[in-house]
Every structure is written in C-alpha cells, then in structure tokens.
Amino acid sequence: MTSVFAVLVLITMAMPSAAFASDGKIGTVNVNRILSAMPEYEEIGAKLEEEFAEPIQRIQQLEQEFEALNERLQRDQETMTPDEIQEAQQEWQARRVGLQRSGEQLNQYIQMRETEERNRLLQKIFTEVEAYAEANGYDLILDYTRVPFSRESMDVTDKIIERLLN
Numbered sequence: 001m002t003s004v005f006a007v008l009v010l011i012t013m014a015m016p017s018a019a020f021a022s023d024g025k026i027g028t029v030n031v032n033r034i035l036s037a038m039p040e041y042e043e044i045g046a047k048l049e050e051e052f053a054e055p056i057q058r059i060q061q062l063e064q065e066f067e068a069l070n071e072r073l074q075r076d077q078e079t080m081t082p083d084e085i086q087e088a089q090q091e092w093q094a095r096r097v098g099l100q101r102s103g104e105q106l107n108q109y110i111q112m113r114e115t116e117e118r119n120r121l122l123q124k125i126f127t128e129v130e131a132y133a134e135a136n137g138y139d140l141i142l143d144y145t146r147v148p149f150s151r152e153s154m155d156v157t158d159k160i161i162e163r164l165l166n
Contacts, residue, residue: 024139027156031143034125035118037161044117048110055106062102066095128164132156 035041073088080088133141136156144150144157 025137026154027133027138027141028144028147028150028154029129029141029160030145030155030157031122031125032145033157034160034164035121038121038125038164040121040124044114044121048113048117051113052106052110059099059103059106062095062099066092066099069095125160125164128160132160132163 069088069092073085073092077085129141132138138156141156142150144155
C-alpha cells in the first residue's frame with residue numbers, strides 16, 4: 001500500500017512539471033560570459049591591486065629580509081660558533097613561519113575580497129536577468145552550464161549583456 005501511495009505522489013508531482021515544460025517560456029544564459037563582458041569585472045583587479053598594494057609591499061619586504069638572512073647564514077656558517085648557528089637557524093625558522101603565515105593570511109583576505117566583488121556583480125546580473133525575464137514573459141531562465149542540454153535559440157546571454165552595458 002505504501003509503495004502505491006509513493007507512486008501516486010511521484011506521478012502527481014511530475015504532472016505540473018510536465019505541464020510547465022510544454023507551456024512555459026524557458027531561456028538560458030552564460031553567467032560567466034556576462035560577467036567577463038562587464039566593465040566592472042575588469043576593474044576588480046585594479047581596484048584590489050590598489051587596495052592591497054601596501055600589504056603586498058610588506059610581504060615582499062619580509063621576503064627580501066628572509067632571503068638576506070638565508071644568504072648570511074649560508075655565507076657565515078663556517079665562521080659562526082655553534083650557538084650563533086643555532087640562534088640564526090631559529091631566527092630563520094621563525095621568519096620562514098611568519099612569512100608563510102602572513103602570505104597565507106593576505107591571500108585569504110584577497111580571495112575574500114575578490115569573492116565579495118564578484119558576488120556584487122553577480123547580484124547585478126541576476127537582477128537584470130530577472131527584469132529581462134519579467135519584461136519578456138519568461139517563466140524560467142537557467143545558467144546554461146548547469147543544464148545538460150539546451151538549444152542555442154534559448155540563449156539570451158547577448159540580450160542580457162546588451163541591457164547591462166546600456
């Protein structure tokens with residue numbers, strides 16, 4: 001009895017989607033292509049480069065100091081006492097760990113900011129897709145990368161790009 005009920009539920013659930021598929025207006029968009037066509041997308045790199053110029057310079061300075069310490073340790077190791085060698089190796093290790101940690105933290109923060117900026121642009125795209133769908137009677141617009149198949153005639157990417165650039 002339970003399996004009969006489950007089959008009936010599945011059939012009932014499938015009916016509205018079958019009706020929708022035959023009556024609904026469906027389109028697809030290439031979100032990545034829209035994103036790369038936006039002038040703001042190109043500006044993200046320059047904006048973040050400017051925003052992170054100072055921290056990147058600090059990391060580069062730390063790298064130079066680390067390399068100088070490494071060279072000094074290699075060059076002077078023969079003339080150093082065992083205590084001096086141990087102290088220099090400990091400093092080298094501490095700087096290596098600090099440099100690695102600082103670099104990882106900066107990379108994480110840059111990635112977070114890139115994601116924030118990208119999400120801001122994606123929201124703008126989704127708003128425009130929704131406005132286009134409403135204005136043109138679409139019931140559903142999907143990202144074509146998430147659909148196993150769609151006809152080229154369903155693609156409204158160029159229309160969305162045109163709307164965003166105007």
